[in-house]
Amino acid sequence: MAHQAAGGQRQVPRLVPDTPEARAYLADYAAFLEAVPFPSLVVDRRWDVLLSNGPFRSLFRQVEAHPTAMPDDNFLRFVLFHPDAATVLGEHEASWCLPMLAHFARTVERCAPDPGLQAIRREIxxxxxxxxxxxxxxxxxxxxxxxxxxxxxxxxxxxxHPDPRWGATDCRIVVETTPTLDDLGCTRLTLVLRDARRPAAAARGRGARRGATHLRVVPAAD
Structure with a gap:
């Protein structure tokens, strides 16, 4: 799958207010997040990542650098545009790309015009x-x-997972927020890793970067 990077650096400021109160709350929440044993991150409606914990960074530690689509910068861009996304996100197209695109489409419909969302739409x-x-x-x-x-x-x-103790497995996504995070326009997602290991065949896709001309789960355009 040929990748077309949008290139460049972030052009739109993050949504979260840069106030002493917000900074203090997020600093304490970051300490709390580090105590969570599963990969966890806090995002705004644009999927800009405000906080992530050690298990999250460990999950994506082997992906190569990318100017605009790193998982701890904007998770939506990572899922859609990073050529290494499929090496970590199993069944990448059906299980990750389409749900993320569908959720993004709903967000665009529901929100007032937003420069950050519009920038992602242009990248798509x-x-x-x-x-x-x-x-x-x-x-x-x-x-x-x-x-x-x-x-x-x-x-x-x-x-x-790059850690062989987990390998090819499943996670349940748990989405939650607090009143303060909600006021900041943020949500926390935790990827609860499951003990049940997937069949060995599921791991054979590891290392397969984007290479097709269209998503296999989407019929090719006539």
Missing amino acids: EQDPIMEVAYRHGVPHWLRVVGEGAAEHDGSVRPLI
């Missing part, structure tokens, strides 16, 4: 593969699996 337009998935694949997928599939909380998705 510039990537022919993701644009086809966004315009055609997501509506078709939601008709097949149901509108609820666009919600992340409770979904079980495959992962390929």
